[in-house]
Amino acid sequence: MIKFLDLHAQYLSIQTEIDQAMAKVMADSSYIGGAVVEQFEDSFAQYQQAAYCVSVGNGTDAIEIVLEAFGFVPGSEVIVPANTFIASSEAITRSGYKVVFADVDPLTYTLDLADVRRRLSSRTAAIIAVHLYGHPCDMHGLEQLAKEHGLKIIEDCAQAHGAEYQGRRVGAIGDAGTFSFYPGKNLGAYGDGGAITTNDADLAQRCRMIANHGRLEKYNHLFEGRNSRLDGLQAAVLSVKLKHLDAWVEHRNQVAAYYLSQLTEVENLVLPQIASGCRHAFHLFVVRSKDREGLAEFLKEKGIQTGVHYPIALPKLEAYQYLGAPDPMMFANQADQQVLSLPIGEHLHEQQILTVTEAVKEFCMQRAIA
Numbered sequence: 001m002i003k004f005l006d007l008h009a010q011y012l013s014i015q016t017e018i019d020q021a022m023a024k025v026m027a028d029s030s031y032i033g034g035a036v037v038e039q040f041e042d043s044f045a046q047y048q049q050a051a052y053c054v055s056v057g058n059g060t061d062a063i064e065i066v067l068e069a070f071g072f073v074p075g076s077e078v079i080v081p082a083n084t085f086i087a088s089s090e091a092i093t094r095s096g097y098k099v100v101f102a103d104v105d106p107l108t109y110t111l112d113l114a115d116v117r118r119r120l121s122s123r124t125a126a127i128i129a130v131h132l133y134g135h136p137c138d139m140h141g142l143e144q145l146a147k148e149h150g151l152k153i154i155e156d157c158a159q160a161h162g163a164e165y166q167g168r169r170v171g172a173i174g175d176a177g178t179f180s181f182y183p184g185k186n187l188g189a190y191g192d193g194g195a196i197t198t199n200d201a202d203l204a205q206r207c208r209m210i211a212n213h214g215r216l217e218k219y220n221h222l223f224e225g226r227n228s229r230l231d232g233l234q235a236a237v238l239s240v241k242l243k244h245l246d247a248w249v250e251h252r253n254q255v256a257a258y259y260l261s262q263l264t265e266v267e268n269l270v271l272p273q274i275a276s277g278c279r280h281a282f283h284l285f286v287v288r289s290k291d292r293e294g295l296a297e298f299l300k301e302k303g304i305q306t307g308v309h310y311p312i313a314l315p316k317l318e319a320y321q322y323l324g325a326p327d328p329m330m331f332a333n334q335a336d337q338q339v340l341s342l343p344i345g346e347h348l349h350e351q352q353i354l355t356v357t358e359a360v361k362e363f364c365m366q367r368a369i370a
Helices: 007-013 015-028 035-047 059-070 087-094 113-119 139-149 201-211 232-242 245-263 292-301 318-323 350-369
Strands: 052-056 077-081 098-102 124-130 152-156 176-180 194-198 215-217 285-288 339-342
Touching: 007 015, 015 035, 015 232, 035 052, 035 194, 035 232, 052 059, 052 201, 059 087, 059 124, 059 152, 059 176, 059 194, 059 201, 077 087, 087 098, 087 124, 098 113, 098 318, 113 139, 124 139, 139 152, 194 201, 201 215, 245 285, 245 350, 292 339, 292 350
Parallel strands: 077 098, 077 124, 124 152, 152 176
Antiparallel strands: 052 194, 176 194, 285 339
């Protein structure tokens, strides 16, 4: 079986480091907060080229906390891509704001700048720039748009640990970056976890207070906040993994480069593209096929696991029926029937990558002849 993701193999490759780091936390009984969490926040801020990092309980909390910290007028509109995980949009609604879906670029699957501009209104307060699948958004264009209209930019980096735009790490380009450390991410914990990065000292302090019951010191609550904390064991795991992240992302790029070189001439298969000046983190390698189900089943029969991210575009979900009928012309509302994620990660070796590409070519060739 060629696994889509192999977290056990990853653990075995760094087992000694992980075991020692977790044992130290348990020996110190430093389970909530403390030096190990502070150390990770400092290291991650430095890695992301950000002035501040605030660790939180998960990636969804990270977005909600940033939105709360900005304190927009209730009912303000926040633009979010139509093709992403629901966490990006539900955080908007749960914060008291209105979701506005914008289309995505067919090549990079990130926000379509022209469509974002069309969705602007007098009530627009922010844009959530999701670096989907690990490819950075057009941050230069979004920054110009935000400057013109006085908008905030939140970078949703849940799939983009290690991605770069014009030589800058994503997450420190907009007003704030939000990260998930769900186990399957490029930088994943052994449970839930998340973080906020920013270069704004006041925003960082506000987010830290919101995440810690509205306080900076024990029992001195300046307002009501919430409980959203990264625990010591997860911080220890993440600190170890952070040292390996660049090597893992580089391996993902090598796998992606091989896929692209071997599949570029294959008929009836659309491959992902990398925009100029971007370092793709390749959290996912997503192709498009009009016979997605057939291709997935064929690969399964060959012992190759695949995934679908995401099978239902957000505007088509029952949760958003109140916004009206989804636009059938929106690319995101069409692509959800075609996208398929191939195996990618540091667990793959050369023969496995070759097996995947040969199987994809075999399927597409059979369909072309038929």
